[in-house]
Amino acid sequence: MIQTNQAHIDYSELMDEIGQSPEALAKLKETGDYTGMTKSVKTILDGRNRAAAISSPAGSPSDPHLHADFHEWWIIMKGEVAYEIGEYEQVVGKFGDIVIAPCGYRHDIKPWKGDQCVRMVVGREDSNHDLKGLPHPRTLPIPDDWQPPNMIHTRLEWMIERHGLDENWGEEVVLDQRNRVNIIHTLPGSSNRPHWHPDMDEWWFVAKGEIEWQIGKDEPFVAKRGDLVFVEAGRAHAIRTVGDESSIRYAVTSPDVIHYFLDNPDDPRPPKD
Template sequence: MVTIASQTVNQEIIHLADLRALNDGKERWNHLLNKDGRNRALLISAAPGAPPDPHIHSDFNEFWIMLDGETEYQIGQYVPFTAKWGDVVIAPAGYRHDIRSTGTGPWNMRLVVGPQWSNHDIKGIEPSKFIPLPQAEPANLIHTSYEWMLERHGTENNWGEEVVLDQRNRVNFIHSIPGSSNNPHWHPDFDEWWVVLKGELEWRVGKKDPFRAGPGDVVFVEKGYRHDIVTVSDESAVRLAVTNRAGVHIYDGDDPAPKE
């Protein structure tokens, strides 16, 4: 059953299955998920062969979180690469980006994150020569592969690593083992949101009823609410957490959260 209205913004939880159901049969669609003052997060699904729209933003970094299907990215002068579930892709400011669905299924989904304003009118020039992606460490790789992150850190323990860190955002890739939870806290100056990539997690937010999210679900918690997150699946869970750069946390024992 579809439980979301079309274009509802900053909903506490959006289930990916509901978005698929809402858009069944459409070749290309967008759904605005979050607008939080810093970012605009738009879910895009495009069938293979959908016309691309290569362009440049000179004044902000843009990033994508990959969900269903396979998508080819060509960023700046780098050789094109294919991204799939859980991968994070960044186009630094001034890097032309050309994005094409290459998967075979109906769903080729990516969540694009840019500022609330965004200009897609500058088309740029196709590179005359491609160069390989550099071998480098996170954060801010052009392509952070989900599978590589799991290989890099393993799935035995709790861990987190920053994959995006710029003026607007800090994005952490977080792996949590069954039964584990983070320390309850709240944020005074930013709304936080997450994309679940693996397993099932339970959010406990203020005095609200706890709720659960699984792969592809997007959770949004307004600033000022105490929250903690528990891994409730038998398998470990992976989520991406999007905060502002400073990422100020206020834990229990300090000031109580202003919202309930």
């Protein structure tokens, strides 16, 4: 069983836990009854966000609603998921894409392609679905000159096209009251500067390659495409791209994150092993 805030959530284990059995999918094809076909696992609870991986087969009924008081966003983890956000035309997210519904924007989420359309929602612990049943007001095209951060739809493929895979790069793609999300590409052998954060849990989604994490004095582990990694406030973390291909990770922090570096003698030492 996957636990919330597990240091390392393995992608295939997570997909297995929220996947439907072949029997259940066969029954769905026969009856068209989607009752009980959506499954979810709460992955992260970091004091700012509640994140959960949600799996539904394509065609599952949607529940358009809006949140008046917070931004909600998603990372697509498997299959394809279509979104109507606010007045914009529908976008279809695939693995590694980020979709954002700014607060006050109606969102209609439609599991689009695949027996398992998986999105990880990043919302608030006290989120509610009271404002619902709203029609799509009109269809505006997505502006083609939008730049990060906070695009309605940030495609992983587009990020790779823009920056390439030949050198290290990072770009901020979400920045709001709760979060700063950086997409970070690093070549094999590259490491971060080991550090810790005094008051903020940090977590990552791995979109490509293999990355080794050393958290506190724990045994290092390697996370791969689709995996999630969590480190609580007060614990040092060192991150290194291993294997022969470059890696891409999404680092989720608070907007005003404080770093204390282990190689800086003037910085305090981490309070936790």
